[in-house]
Amino acid sequence: MNFEVIIGIENHIELKTKTKMFSPGKVNFNDPQNTNVHYTDIGWPGTMPTVNKKGVELAIKASAALGMKIDNKLIFDRKNYFYPDLPKGFQITQFYHPIGRDGKLEIMDLKKELKTITIERIHIEEDTAKQIHANNKTYLDYNRAGVGLIEVVTDPVFRNAHEVKEYIKLLREILLYTDVSDAKMNEGSLRCDVNISLRPIGSNLLFNRIEVKNLNSLNNIEKAIEFEIKRQSEILLKGQFIQMETRRFDEKTQKTILMRKKSDATDYKYFTESNIAPIKLEQKFINNIVDNLPELPQEKKLRFMKDYGLKIEEVNLILASKSLAEFFEETTKTTLKHDLIVNYILGDILVVLNKKNIDINSTFLTPKKLGKLIVFQTEGIISSKQAKSVIKYMFEEDLTPSDIIDKYNLKQISDATEIQKLLEPIFNNNLKILNDFETRPERVQKFFMGELMKLTKGQVNPVVGNKVINELIEKNINK
Incomplete structure (x- = not known):
């Protein structure tokens, strides 16, 4: 390739709050469309925003987990633009005073070496309505309007899709283990905008940036980046000009598609939000959040490898689900056979969870039951084959391993x-x-x-x- 790839990432992350960022409107992903719409969210005259304290706490928690400097002045701004998903005509955000600045994360690059990803800022804002495109029409669901967000903006330090995926995976884990967000990409609570530019190798000349918006899976992120690199390279090699554009990734064609062209950066005419007075955050309030951060996934990975003798590949698979990681640790309290726990979780159990698209906590299987089953296996009461059958039945029936063994005559003959x-x-x-x-x-x-x-x-x-x-x-x- 004749070009170097320059990529920056913007992530919009829905905060795990029960109500919206600036109104008492309810937050629930599964509710019917347009049933959780508060007057403030849609800009009714005379309505006034109020700041969600829990949302601020979660933003501080995320900033601390990413090693950022936290601003003790809480000041909001208006981002002004007119679009159907923004009925007020402006979005409450933080432009001049983001809650967090200058963070970093370390990822593993293609050479298996640590690479530092520098993060410019985290700011708090409210979400817009959700647009649904179908039958040549656009439908709007205002349930999402006003939901609390943080936007995490990196510096343009990524050089390929692998680095982007590693960063998103680690960021997602941090959001999960700090309880900042449920970070479900398929539900839109973790969205990714990728900014991609090319430049000639060895040159500081940077060609125009292309933004690919609202990528909702790691696979789509990778495919969109690879397609854009190829598309932009071909344009430049033909001696043509790359225009600033906003694009989206089409899963059917596996290509990025033009949404709108940009002649220049949009002027949103930011100014301070006059209906929310600046708030001075007490240092004690900030310190209490920072000092009580839960164990971060980077620390948990090292502990899992040290304490349980797991391989990094096994740890990564387990930690991808917070509930599964908690299930694993609870099971280790019942038996020291950590290798068998891992084998069953990453084998038979994960197969069922993925097939049914369910969470381990919504099943009849518990850490205590799995631990008892492993004890039976190690004592020779049942075989490994029989243990697999017991696991299958434990998903379907609320019975103990002993009850299932007796009911289905699965006891091993050892006499x-x-x-x-x-x-x-x-x-x-x-x-x-x-x-x-x-x-x-x-x-x-x-x-x-x-x-x-x-x-x-x-x-x-x-x-x-x-x-x-x-x-x-x-x-x-x-x-």
Whole structure:
């Protein structure tokens, strides 16, 4: 490639509050359209905004988690523009006095080296209405209008899609583990705008920037960036000019599509929001939030590897879900078999959760039940195959592992005398195969174990079963 890629990221993050940022309007993603609309959100004359204290606390928490300098003056501004999703004609935001400045996160780049991503600012603002495009029409859902947001703006320090994805994944984890947001990209509570520019390698000349808005998944972020790099490169190699544009990613065509052209930066004519007086935040108030930050995912990853002996790949998969990480830690209190806990969570359990698109906390499976199941397996009461069956039933029925084992007769046969009684007729009917024992002992052993497992539907303890088989082989050969 003849060009260097320059990328900056803007993330709009819905704060985890029960009411909106500047009104008492309710916040609930699943409510019917246009049922949570407050007068203040749509700019009725005479209505006055009030600041959501919880929203401010969450913004401070996010700023602290990203290592930012926190402004103790809370001042809001008006961003003025006219668009159907903004009925007031302005958006309350922070332009001149963002709540947080100068943060950073460390990610792993393509060379497996740490790279510092510098974050310019975090500011508080209110969301706009949601636009729904269908049947050549645009529908507006004002439930989202006024929902509290923070916007996290990075410096243009990314050089490829991999770095962007690593940053978004880590940012999302921080938002989840600090309880700032539920950070669900598919529901729009974590949205990503990507600004992409190219420049000739070795040059400071930067071509016009293209903004791709409202990317809602890591896959779409990667595809949009790669498409834009290719598209812009082809334009420049033809000697043509790149115009400033806002685009969106179309999942059907896997391409970015023009939304609107920009002749220059939009003049929003910012001025201080006159209906909200500047608020001086006490340092004690800020310190209390900062000092009580929960364990951050970066710290949790190191602890999981150290305390539980997990691989980084396993840790990343577990920590991608806060509830799953909590489930894992609770299960470790019931058994020290951490390897089995991880295997079941990342295997059988995660398969069901992903297939049904459900959270672990909405199932009958609990850490105590999984821990007890693993104890049964390690004691030889059930086999690993039977344990997988028990897990399947625990998703469907609110029963203990013991109840399920009894109900579905999943207990492992470990009594040597009982196993010998099962094997004796098998041996009597297949004595000829013992002639091969001297030349092919493994084949003979596997044959009898296979017949035994077939007879008992895999319920025999293989260790005890093999021991009894060897005893019977020796006994029959020496006759």
